Each structure stands twice: as C-alpha cells, then as structure tokens.
Amino acid sequence: MNDSEMVNERIRFKEVLVIGPNGEPFGVMPIKAAQQKSIEFGMDLLCVSPKAVPPVCKIVDYGKYKFEKEKKAKEAKKNQKKTVVKEIRFTATTDKHDLQTKANNAIKFLQDGMKVKVSVFIKGRMMQRMDIVKETLNTFLELVKDYSSTEKQPELLGKDYFIMLNPKSSKK
Numbered sequence: 122m123n124d125s126e127m128v129n130e131r132i133r134f135k136e137v138l139v140i141g142p143n144g145e146p147f148g149v150m151p152i153k154a155a156q157q158k159s160i161e162f163g164m165d166l167l168c169v170s171p172k173a174v175p176p177v178c179k180i181v182d183y184g185k186y187k188f189e190k191e192k193k194a195k196e197a198k199k200n201q202k203k204t205v206v207k208e209i210r211f212t213a214t215t216d217k218h219d220l221q222t223k224a225n226n227a228i229k230f231l232q233d234g235m236k237v238k239v240s241v242f243i244k245g246r247m248m249q250r251m252d253i254v255k256e257t258l259n260t261f262l263e264l265v266k267d268y269s270s271t272e273k274q275p276e277l278l279g280k281d282y283f284i285m286l287n288p289k290s291s292k293k
Contacts, residue, residue: 127168137178205235212242213254224264231268231288240283254282
C-alpha cells in the first residue's frame, strides 16, 4: 500500500501512535479509538510512518494535505533543469563547407546550453577507412572546440561514430 492511500478506514493496524493536528502526541491507542479521535476533530487519520513500531498516524485535513503535497511536487518539477540533447549527423565524405554549416548549428545549440551528439554515419565500405571517419570528426571538433567540451573519446555504435559535446559555461 502507498503512504498516501493509508487514510481513515484503509489503515489496517491494530494499534497506532497518534499525533494531533497541532503536533501534540496522543500516545499509542487502538485504531478504532484513533479514528474516533480524528472524527472528533472533523479531520482524517493519515498513516505517516507505516514501517515504525507502532505505526505513526497523524490527524490532518487530508484534502488540504494532498493539495499541499501536489503543490510541492509541482514546484520541485518546475525547478528541475531539463537537459536537451540535439543531434548533428553527417558522413565521412561531407564537404568542409557543409561541415562548417553544421558546426555553426552545433555552436547555436551549445550557446543555448544544450548538449550536442555528433554522429558520423558510416556508409558501405567506409568502415575499412576509419582514418577518414576520424579525420572528418576531428575537423568538426576543431570547429566547435571554443564552445564545447567532451566527456570521453568518440565511440563506434553500429554504423555511427559519435561523441557527446557539453556546452562550455564561460561562453554563455
């Protein structure tokens, strides 16, 4: 059972430690007495620590508690930084001018704080000429070196020879 589901009649323990709406302890009591106590306050009994011995329940306004919990979750989600990964693809035989155009696009992405995955697509028999593939990738990396940093060496995955570029924070 989920903590948020353990409220009022859904609590299946014989005895619980009860905490009042203002944080005052009511002590250990049978579940029926604890539920009666929450009804007296016009509130709900929520199990906040089911794994404790005895389980801890608090008298709360469940609707308000649920709203506050959702509000905190939404705020935490809003404050998360989302990492966007853009991909730049070209082949080993891509012309220098076309590489420059792709490098300019990569620089724009890096300046916007995005990560860039650079992939050199290896066609046909180019797999036997990895020196050309590496040379093309190094030419591209040379064009974007002032705006990016790399985590590790380029790696081969299927027919792609790729590397991840991270934005340099000093260029923002």
